Amino acid sequence: MKADALARLPSVDRVLRWPPVAALAASHGRAPVLHVVRAALDACRAAATVPDDDALCDDIGRRVEADLAPSLRRVLNLTGTVLHTNLGRAPLPQEAIDAMVQVASGASNLEYDLATGKRGDRDSHVEKWLCRLTGAEAATVVNNNAAAVLLTLNSLGARRDCIVSRGELIEIGGAFRLPDIMARAGCRLREVGTTNRTHLRDYAEAIGPRTGLLLKAHTSNYRIEGFTAEADPVKLGALAAEHGLPYVVDLGSGTLTDLSRFGLPREPTPADTLREGASIVTFSGDKLLGGPQAGIIVGRADLVARIKKNPMKRALRCDKLTIAALGAVLRLYADPDRLAQRVPALRLLSRPAAEIEAQALRLLPAAAQWAGGRGRVDVVPVQSQIGSGSLPVDLLPSFALRIAPAGKRGGQALEALATALRSLPLPVIGRVADGALLLDLRCLDDEAGLLAALLPA
Known part of the structure; x- marks a missing residue:
């Protein structure tokens, strides 16, 4: 029966016609469609089944669509x-998006000085x-804050002691550990103090002829x-200056305001940290700053x-799109009075709970219609969080659409709802x-998009 089934399968050339x-x-190109046709026929051979021509065409169409669809997609x-972090951190302002499109669509003066006609420095932007x-x-910029810390430590403290409080040997998401970064940077870790208490004298007593820098990591x-x-x-900072040592502070998810x-x-x-005596400060662009x-x-x-x-520095440098977006976001900070309206991350963080509740009540009928008999939907107060290691114990009052699954199979029903x-x-x-499944609406800027997703026309 298997041999008979295989014999009835159409050839690749026939399917392509x-x-x-x-x-x-004709729409997508012969090569990608040929790849999918072969895969579809291989699947039929493996299953020893011969679908009718219409079913096979439908399968090929679905496979082409899936094969050519981008894996990186917009989500709510x-x-x-x-x-x-898993969903891309800070959404960019429209000004940053426009700046990226402008430099992506043609040549730009990324490393070209228009005044002199000579090579320029991309950091100048x-x-x-x-x-x-x-x-x-x-100032200078690299591709993320881990790279900023690595580059700074390697440049200023390689083959020398780097003094840091034991209570600041942090680990962040993705198993990024400060001691590991210091080792890769070529620094010798010199821990001082204890997990919960470190005093100025601990740093002073650790300074010696092999000391390269003092490091403080914001927890x-x-x-x-x-x-x-x-x-x-x-x-x-004064202690470091007295001994002629760089005092480096890693602010992590630093904010400019x-x-x-x-x-x-x-x-x-x-700005606060530099005024307090830091020699170098490192921080992220895509967290509280609200940029790329x-x-x-x-x-x-x-x-x-x-x-x-x-x-x-060359291996860790930013590309033209990042430079363009970051420059656009920084220019927004020249007008601090309108930051919350123009920088999406700050706007979402500062949304009033009453505004979110009103949005939840507007969306409640559509969510209930989508859930149907699979669950009961209501509006409940919840606590949002800032995320990406920023202000971990500080929560923001918010409201969510709560979908409680119907029936006794709670866990399976919840997973089915989340998957849907x-x-x-x-x-x-x-x-x-x-x-229950909670849809916290603090970050919902596209209310029409959610409605269209839940109840397509």
């Missing part, structure tokens, strides 16, 4: 985590604004409370110059909590 398949080849982030916004003497992804102590940053103006807890800014993925290095001009001369939402043409990503 079928009008629906020929139309696919209804998890309640605003800066969600963002350095002026970084210095203006932070008070730094100089943005966790918080130790209770019997704790840390060295005063101003005195730590005082977040308390948006009703959020205050975080140290690069980038690692930003600001500080003393002589130290930034050493960092830029490191051969690794992820399978929509515009995937919807929620979170499971307390036996």
Whole structure:
């Protein structure tokens, strides 16, 4: 029976001549359609089945669509985590998107000085604004903050002792550990203090002829409370200056503005940190700043110059799209009074709970219609989080559409609901909590998009 089935399968050439398949080849190209036809026929051979011509055409059409569809897609982030690493962190302002499109569509002066007609420096497109916004003497950018820390440590502390508090030997997502980065940078880790208490004298006693720098890592992804102590940053900077050592501060998800103006807890800014005596400050571009993925290095001009001369700088540099987007976002910070309206990350973080509740009530009928008999939908108050290691214990009041599955198979029903939402043409990503699927609406900018996904015309 298997041999008979295989004998009845059409040949590749015959399938390619079928009008629906020929139309696919004309639209998408012969090579990709040929690849799919062969795969579809191989699947038939493996299953020892011969579908009719129409069914095989439909299968080939679905396979072509799936094969050529981009794997990186837009989704609706209804998890309640605003800066969600797995979902791309900060959404970009329209100004940044426009700037990326402009330089992507043709040639640009990425490393060309229009005034002199000679080679330029790609950092020049963002350095002026970084210095203006932070008070730094100089600045440079690389592809993320881990790279910024790696490059800084390698440039300023290679083959020398790097002194850091034991309570700041952080690990962030993706198993990024500060001690591992220090080792890769060629620094010798010199831990001082204890997990919960480190004093200025601990740093002072550790300084010796082999010391290369003092490092302070902002513990943005966790918080130790209770019997704790840390060295005063101003005195730590003075100690480093007294011994002629660089004082490097990694702010992680640093922000360029005082977040308390948006009703959020205050975080140290690069400007604050430089005023307190830091020689170099590193921070991310795609977290609280609200820009593209980038690692930003600001500080003393002589130290930034050493960092830029490191051969690794070329391997870690940003491309033209990142430079364009970051420059556009930085220019928005020149107008601090309108930041919350123009920088999406700040807008989403500062959305009033009452506004989110009103949106949830508007969407409730559509969500209930989509769920049908699979679950009961209501509106509930929830707590959102900032995400990406930023202010980990500070939560934001929000509202969610709660879908409680019908029937006794709670776990399986929840997974089925979550899978159904992820399978929509515009995937919807929620979170499971307390036996229900929550669609936290804090990050929902596209209400019409969600409605169209739930109830397509």
